[in-house]
Amino acid sequence: MLFNSWTFWAFFAAVLPTYWSLPHRKQNLFLIGASYLFYGWWDWRFLILIAFSTVMDFQLGRLVAAAPEGPARRPYVAVSVVLNLALLGVFKYYNFFSHELASALASAGVHLSLPMLHLILPVGISFYTFQSMSYVLDVSRGTTKASESFADFALYVCFFPHLVAGPIMRSGNSTGKGLLKQLQAPRVLRERDFQDGLYYVLLGLFKKVVIGDNLATIVNGVFGSAPSTLSGLEVLAGIYAFAWQIYADFSGYSSIAQGVAKWMGIDLMDNFKMPYLAVSPSDFWRRWHISLSTWLRDYLYVPLGGNRGGGLLTYRNLLLTMILGGIWHGANWTFVAWGLFHGLLLCGYKLFASETREEPTGFSRAWRVVLMFHFVCVGWLFFRAETIHQAFGFLRLIAARPVPTPQALMMLGLVAFYALPVFLFELWVDRRKDMVALVAGSWQPRAAAYVYLALMIFFFPSPQAHDFIYFQF
Amino acid sequence: MTSFISSFKKELPVLRCVAAALILCEVGLRATIGRASVDVAHIDSIPRIVTRLSMAGRPSVLFLGNSLTRAGVIPKDLALPLDHVALIHPDDSTIADWLYLYERQVSGRHVTPDLLVVPFAADHLSDASPARAERLGDFGGFLVAPDAFAYDVRDFDGRVSYLLAAASTAYANRERVRTELFARIIPGYKAAAQAMNRQAKDKARAAAGGRRSYGRLTRFLRILKSGPTKVVFVAMPTPEAREIDPALRALIAAGGADLIDLRKPEGLTAADYLDGYHLKASGGALFTRALSRQLLERADLRAILERK
Numbered sequence: 001m002l003f004n005s006w007t008f009w010a011f012f013a014a015v016l017p018t019y020w021s022l023p024h025r026k027q028n029l030f031l032i033g034a035s036y037l038f039y040g041w042w043d044w045r046f047l048i049l050i051a052f053s054t055v056m057d058f059q060l061g062r063l064v065a066a067a068p069e070g071p072a073r074r075p076y077v078a079v080s081v082v083l084n085l086a087l088l089g090v091f092k093y094y095n096f097f098s099h100e101l102a103s104a105l106a107s108a109g110v111h112l113s114l115p116m117l118h119l120i121l122p123v124g125i126s127f128y129t130f131q132s133m134s135y136v137l138d139v140s141r142g143t144t145k146a147s148e149s150f151a152d153f154a155l156y157v158c159f160f161p162h163l164v165a166g167p168i169m170r171s172g173n174s175t176g177k178g179l180l181k182q183l184q185a186p187r188v189l190r191e192r193d194f195q196d197g198l199y200y201v202l203l204g205l206f207k208k209v210v211i212g213d214n215l216a217t218i219v220n221g222v223f224g225s226a227p228s229t230l231s232g233l234e235v236l237a238g239i240y241a242f243a244w245q246i247y248a249d250f251s252g253y254s255s256i257a258q259g260v261a262k263w264m265g266i267d268l269m270d271n272f273k274m275p276y277l278a279v280s281p282s283d284f285w286r287r288w289h290i291s292l293s294t295w296l297r298d299y300l301y302v303p304l305g306g307n308r309g310g311g312l313l314t315y316r317n318l319l320l321t322m323i324l325g326g327i328w329h330g331a332n333w334t335f336v337a338w339g340l341f342h343g344l345l346l347c348g349y350k351l352f353a354s355e356t357r358e359e360p361t362g363f364s365r366a367w368r369v370v371l372m373f374h375f376v377c378v379g380w381l382f383f384r385a386e387t388i389h390q391a392f393g394f395l396r397l398i399a400a401r402p403v404p405t406p407q408a409l410m411m412l413g414l415v416a417f418y419a420l421p422v423f424l425f426e427l428w429v430d431r432r433k434d435m436v437a438l439v440a441g442s443w444q445p446r447a448a449a450y451v452y453l454a455l456m457i458f459f460f461p462s463p464q465a466h467d468f469i470y471f472q473f
Numbered sequence: 474m475t476s477f478i479s480s481f482k483k484e485l486p487v488l489r490c491v492a493a494a495l496i497l498c499e500v501g502l503r504a505t506i507g508r509a510s511v512d513v514a515h516i517d518s519i520p521r522i523v524t525r526l527s528m529a530g531r532p533s534v535l536f537l538g539n540s541l542t543r544a545g546v547i548p549k550d551l552a553l554p555l556d557h558v559a560l561i562h563p564d565d566s567t568i569a570d571w572l573y574l575y576e577r578q579v580s581g582r583h584v585t586p587d588l589l590v591v592p593f594a595a596d597h598l599s600d601a602s603p604a605r606a607e608r609l610g611d612f613g614g615f616l617v618a619p620d621a622f623a624y625d626v627r628d629f630d631g632r633v634s635y636l637l638a639a640a641s642t643a644y645a646n647r648e649r650v651r652t653e654l655f656a657r658i659i660p661g662y663k664a665a666a667q668a669m670n671r672q673a674k675d676k677a678r679a680a681a682g683g684r685r686s687y688g689r690l691t692r693f694l695r696i697l698k699s700g701p702t703k704v705v706f707v708a709m710p711t712p713e714a715r716e717i718d719p720a721l722r723a724l725i726a727a728g729g730a731d732l733i734d735l736r737k738p739e740g741l742t743a744a745d746y747l748d749g750y751h752l753k754a755s756g757g758a759l760f761t762r763a764l765s766r767q768l769l770e771r772a773d774l775r776a777i778l779e780r781k
Contacts, residue, residue, distance in 0.1 A: 006633040020477055194480035263477075406661035407668070413659035447490035454491045455498065459647050463605075 001041045003256040004209050011038065012260065019264055024186040028155050031264075035160035039124070042164075046122040049087060054157045056083060057132040058150055061139045065146035073140045080136040084129040091121055096331030124164035126328055130295055132157050135171045135180070137299055144172030147180060156180040159266075161257040165250070167271040167291035176269045187265030192439065199439050199446075200259030206453045207252030211418045213462035215245040218411050223384055227393050232402040235394045237411035239377050242384045244419040247275065250289070270435055274426040276376070279360055279368035280353065281345040284376060296325050314350065319343035329383070334391065338383040345375060421452070499643045502650075506642065510649055512564045516611075519561055519578050526559040527584045531780045534558050535586040537575060539566040541709050542592045544751040550761035552769075553778065559586075563612070567602040568593075569625065572693045573613035581616050585702050587777050590764075592707045595715060599685040606631040610638030611645035624692065687724050694728030703777055704730035707764060710741055710756075712749060731771065738763035 001008040015034045019027055040047050063076045102113070135156070138144040147153040156171060156179055171180035222230065222238025254271035261268045271291050278284035285293045301321040307314040319340065326339020360368055378395075385391035429437050438446050507514040526533050534557060536546050543562040548555055561578075563570060571591065579586070596602060604625040613621055618635065626635045638645040655662040697704050706725055708717055714736040725732045738760055745756030752760060768774045 006630045007628075010629070016477075189476040189480060191480060191483075194477060195484050198484060407665045410659055410661045410665040413662070414655075417655075417659065443484075443486050447487040450487055450491050451494040455494060458495065458498075458643070459650050461647070463648060 001038055003253060003260075004205060004213075007041075016263060020189070025151075027187070028151050028183060031160070032151065032155050032158060035155070035158040035163060038160040039158065039163055042123055043120065046120075049122055049125065050128060050158055053084065053087065053129060053132050054154050056080070057136050057157075058147065058153045060136050061146040061153070064136060064140045069142065077136055077140045080133055084133045088125060088129055091125055093327075093331045127166045127168055128157055128163060130292075130328075131168045134168070134295060134299065138170065138172055144170070144178065144180070147171075147184070149184070152180065152184050155183050159183070159261075161260045161264075161266075162254075162268055165253045165257075166289075167254055167257070167269050168295055169268060169291065177267045179266070179268070182266050189263075189265050193262050193265060195439050196436055197259040197262035198450075199436060200255045200262060202259075202450055202453045202457075204252040204255030204257075204259060205457055207248040207255065207422065209252075209461045210248075210456045211422065212245050212249035212252055214418055214460065215241040215248070215415065217462060218414060219245050219384065222411075223386065223390075227390075227397055230397060231405045231408060232398040232400065233404050233408035234411065235397050236402075237408050237415060239381050239384075239394075241411060241415050243276070243373070243377050243380050244415060246380065246383075247272070248419075248422070273435065274430045276373050276423065277369055277426060277430050278372050278376075279365060280372060281342065281349045281375070284372060285342075285346070292325065292328070296321050300324060315347045318346045318350070322346065333388055334382050334385050337388055337391070338379050341379045341382060345379075425449075495643075499641055502646060503642045506646055506649070509653070510646075513646065513649065516563050519574070520582075522559045522561060523578050523582065523584050525556065526586060527582075529554075529556045532557060532587040532778050534588045534590065534778070535579070536560045536562070536590045536592065537571050538562050538592040539597070540564045540751060541594055541711075544747065544753075545592060545709055545757045545760045546764070547754075547757045547761045550758050551765050566608075566612075567597045568599070568689045568693060569602060569604045570608055570612050572689050572696075573609050573617050573621065575693070576617045576620065576696065577613050580696060580700065585700050587701075587703065587780060588774065589697065589702050589704045590707060591704065592709045594709045594711045596685070598687065598690050598706070598721060599718075600688050601685060604689075606634040607638040607645055607647070610635035614639045625689070685718055685720065687721060690721075690724060691728075694724070694730060698729050703774065704728075705733060705768070705774065706730060707733045708736050710736055710738060710752070710760060712743065712746060731774065733764065733767045735760060735763055735767065 001011060011034075015031075019030060019034075022030055036047055036050075039050065057080055060076045060080045064073045067073045067076065105111070135144070135153070139146045147156070156169075159169075159179065162169060162179075169179035170176075172178040173181060218241040219238055222234060222241070251272040254268075258268045258270070269291060271289060273287040273290065275284055275287035278287050301317055304317040304320060305313055306317060309317075320343075322343030323336060323339040326335040326337070326342075329335045329338070359365070381394060382388070382391045385394065429435060434440060438449060507517050523535075526535060532553070534551075534553060536542055536559070538546075538560075539562055541562075542560060543564075546560060548558045548560065551558055561574060563574070566574075575589075578584075591598075606621075606626045609621050609625060610618075613635075615636075618639065621635055622632055626632050634644075643650075652663075652666075655666070694704070717732075717734065717736075722732060741756060741759055745753055745759065747753045747756075768778060
């Protein structure tokens, strides 16, 4: 079920009043059923995987908690990590790695025929396996208590608003309100929950339906065309369009998830904080896909040593973390290249620049924002390209043939039409340092903003709906 | 639940503004869209067109097509009394739309033209063009909803879209509003969008690999066969004259209809095209006279056209 579908809203219209009519314990059981229905609507066969991951990590959590602190806990943690990564490995990476291995061996004269698996990639597998793993890791570190209730834990894994594309929620309060902790406690609808939820839902639908889906048409047109038919400016327009498509699509999904959860009295973390206003690579990663970047920081970068080993070790850890972060997105060298690019950006920034306490303002901030946005766009080129070869080909086109064709001007016009209002709005939110500043203020500006959002959602959905990009990760 | 309701009430002023804006758009579009869009004005006039035809007496000839028909068929060159000829030609329509239009506006109102002429080109008669629930809802309305839900609009989302389009002028015309606005504010939008659409259609055609299905045309022929109306399909001239699928020829013949091939009428040149696709006035006159001759050359069609 997609959030931008009538089916989902009919489902939610039935779920919400039923949910609030139930006592706490029954609410959780009801939500487990609703979440399994939500996920099973796409393909009921893959419910077995979620169930397996849930049962496994619940039991492992209990075993970890029962074991004394220290080395005694490691085998259980290792089992969780290995089995969760094995699930990912089989469904997501097996064909890619076996193909690459066979190609590499063939170039050395060794011909190996490995079987290919014809498996559908289960939607959301990268998200719920990482979330479930983080629970076992946190229990072993003592930062969260093992759940005594299987139902609470099961709901923590399968809670439908964030099940298929995040945010990846921690069980405890290490990065804000832990989801498991919230599910263990009775929910109360707070005074602003409906208003906050409506804000998140409307903004999310606008981003997905209006910006993401409409720009997808431009992006698919550019990236699906032979380079000889494109001018450099058309390629650039396509990259700008993708930058806003992926941001709107993904942040839109996260926003709707937050809104829907709010209406059930649950707080999901902010997964994006105006990332295209970042002034540096590290600032960007504090604003983009925050649930994944903090997961990688806490469970990969820090255990590798973080920046404690100084100089070269820090750079190694940064590069490894970002490359693995790239691989998380999918089985293609383009994702590795994207991760490597961001790793090099972070290393380069550490080497040549320094973070200051004072935030830059005015022109000093503006040029940094523009520069950082363009660095990020270079990364997006690799992320979206079919192959590394295509990415480099497009870069050469931008340099060699920057011709302003009518098509390029039209594409840039459309990107501006869709993305500029959101960019200006985020500039305003960023100044106020409050993600829900619009709700905190008086109702008149909010009404004007919602009228704009509603009319745009009504009149400007794309003629062709597109899947959420992150469903494939 | 009561806390949810009281929280909802706090936001009522905002929700009222949003609802008012949407209602204003609906009212405003109902009042103005016929004046702003020639195509919408034509679609709104279809009931009157069909009524006039039903009162005109015999022979009554209905042309059902799209903008190719609007540009290519000149009624005064048909050698028939003008009030005995009616043209229905929503822009960008294909068999999916014609089927619903015909069911709702013609057969659904028990109007039976003597002759139905369907000019087509490319894939207008195949199932290649996806059924757009909003368009079908706009053309078919609530009357044809059961058929739509049985054949073309089988998912929940599509059905909601169909019903909303049947009920709301604003919802049914969203694409027009969007296209009109972009044409005014985005430089080069129309030409570039048409080029991108053609690219996408060519890709889809290539992906289909020449395999075509004609489910909608089959249903259309079944509806027509049950009545006294004689149907003629006319392959229209376009700069790239594509081959007519043998399966299409066979289906039309099996459905008791005729096919007239006017892809290359004598005397038509590249100069007779307006925009590389639609015919100019000169091209339309030439095509219509050629069509008129072809209709009169067939004994059964001539008999229909000479009825009084």
